[in-house]
Amino acid sequence: MAHLGPLSESERRWKALREAExxxxxxxxxxxxxxxxxxxxxxxxxxxxxxxxxxxxxxxxxxxxxxxxxxxxxxxxxxxxxxxxxxxxxxxxxxxxxxxxxxxxxxxxxxxxxxxxxxxxxxxxxxxxxxxxxxxxxxxxxxxxxxxxxxxxxxxxxxxxxxxxxxxxxxxxxxxxxxxxxxxxxxxxxxxxxxxxxxxxxxxxxxxIERQWKSSIAAIQWHDEIRLYYQVHPNAHLDQNSDVVRELRKASPAAPWAHGATIERAAKNSSIAAVVWIEDGMHIRVYYRDPGLHLREHCQDTATLSGTSVFSHANSLSEHGSDPSRSPISAEVVHERMGYVRISPSWKDAESKIVNVIREISSRISILRDDIQVTSGNSLGMMDGSG
Structure with a gap:
């Protein structure tokens, strides 16, 4: 039946709400x-x-x-x-x-x-x-x-x-x-x-939509160049437990930001750590967790005689200390004699206290490869990082 009289206040509000929607x-x-x-x-x-x-x-x-x-x-x-x-x-x-x-x-x-x-x-x-x-x-x-x-x-x-x-x-x-x-x-x-x-x-x-802007960020710098690493979920149809880590590059203060490497198999909301050193070229290591909560390492070596190589062998973190899915990852490089370096990745608890330090390893390539040299203590058990 048609409305013959003027609209009440509640009816006017309801009509305005429906129009807005x-x-x-x-x-x-x-x-x-x-x-x-x-x-x-x-x-x-x-x-x-x-x-x-x-x-x-x-x-x-x-x-x-x-x-x-x-x-x-x-x-x-x-x-x-x-x-x-x-x-x-x-x-x-x-x-x-x-x-x-x-x-x-x-x-x-x-x-x-x-x-x-x-x-x-x-x-x-x-x-x-x-x-x-x-x-x-x-x-x-x-x-x-x-x-x-x-x-x-x-x-x-x-x-x-x-x-x-x-x-x-x-x-x-x-x-x-x-x-x-x-x-x-x-x-x-x-x-x-x-x-x-x-x-x-x-x-x-x-x-x-919510998870795409919750990301750990890692940055490295040498000379005038900056690399920034962050996590995104580029495709709604991908595995919901697996995001990717992307790299942004800025070659100089006046240069624009440009997209670099895309690193697969990162766990949702994974912590990210990155280090860089110069020794017969540039060496970059990026650390993150895969969906199985294993530590993974992305390597970029731009030495004169070698191209860029990427390794993703994994060490298990789930057997050590607190919940690794909530633990920030950190890493540092210590220069040694004879051109070798020690890379010390570690992960921390919610209060940023070190729970476990992965043994310091001397290598001029990936520290997670099977042919690494252990300089102190015992290494963690290696896991196959393929797939």
Whole structure:
């Protein structure tokens, strides 16, 4: 039966709540208000089809962004999703550039004597293509001081907020594709925007999104070069007990960060330790745990006469002291005479007290290989690290 009288206060609140929860259509080259939003919520941009990561022919692209730091080339291909705060500051720009093969992130002040753009941050699409090519949505999760950008269920970036007001109020959607054929667009011509909490997701999806930003970090430096090691879960369809450790490289203070090695078979939330020394070339050792809680070693040797070699033999930690799954790993290098070094990996309890120290070993290659030399005490039992 139709409602003939005015709505009561409770009915008005209920109607407003239902309207806020309803996905809103965000048309191409338009802006849209974001429904009721608080820190900790997720903004979802949903396409009618999965992403097309193949750039269209050059003639189908045109420049629509006239206020960038640099003018776009004629054949550039951009799809931009922007989030604005209450004073029209662009607090997050997600720019998918298929022609360049990058995902770019930036912000822009609403009032500035110059262009207003901040420093651009980028990652390569190739690092995530296998996962995001099956996605039909982009999620932006507000973590308070930063945004977690998620394509499908794959976290591709964390963008630190640059403005005091970091609450999204409006969203925009733009593309340089001029052709009307929908197949050439990255997403559908119109997308749908909705807002929800992490708790609204199924337990499986919630766990995947949450676990991607809980990582141990290890860093090493020599001369002007820096290597950073951190843990991610790049594919929601992988073994849920196994993450990967990734390497970021910075060759000099002015050089951009670049992706390096990807190390497989790391236990979820594993501690990470890394050491480096120079002796007839660069030697790097990275220590972490595999899903069976065995210590593993990733080796990179760039000596003049040898290439880069990787070994993953394992020592068992589960028979010694406290729970190894909660124990931070550490390592140090001690230089000896005759060009040899001692590498001393150890793991610690929750109070950072050393529970067990793996015996110091002298070797110019992997300390976990079968042909190592033990310099003091007895070595731990070796385990086959294959597989």
């Amino acid at each position: 309803r996905p809103r259509r965000l048309e191409l080259h338009r802006t849209c208000e974001i429904p009721d939003y608080d820190t900790g919520k997720i903004v979802c941009f949903k396409s009618d089809r999965i992403m097309n990561l193949d750039p269209p022919p050059s003639k189908m692209k045109k420049s629509l962004f006239t206020k960038r730091t640099n003018p776009l080339a004629i054949d550039v291909d951009h799809t931009d999703i922007g989030l604005y705060n209450s004073v029209d500051e662009l607090i997050l720009l997600i720019s998918i550039r298929r022609q360049e093969g990058v995902l770019a992130f930036n912000s822009r002040a609403s009032r500035n004597l110059h262009h207003g753009w901040g420093p651009e941050e980028t990652v390569k699409i190739a690092e995530y293509r296998g996962e995001i090519s099956r996605s039909d949505r982009i999620l932006v999760y507000d973590l308070g001081e930063k945004f977690q950008v998620i394509f499908g269920l794959t976290t591709v970036y964390y963008f630190a907020k640059r403005f005091k007001d970091g609450t999204p109020k409006k969203a925009s959607y733009k593309s340089t594709v001029a052709d009307e054929n929908p197949i050439n667009f990255l997403l559908s011509r119109d997308i749908f925007i909705s807002v929800f909490n992490l708790s609204d997701l199924p337990a499986y999806e919630k766990e995947i």
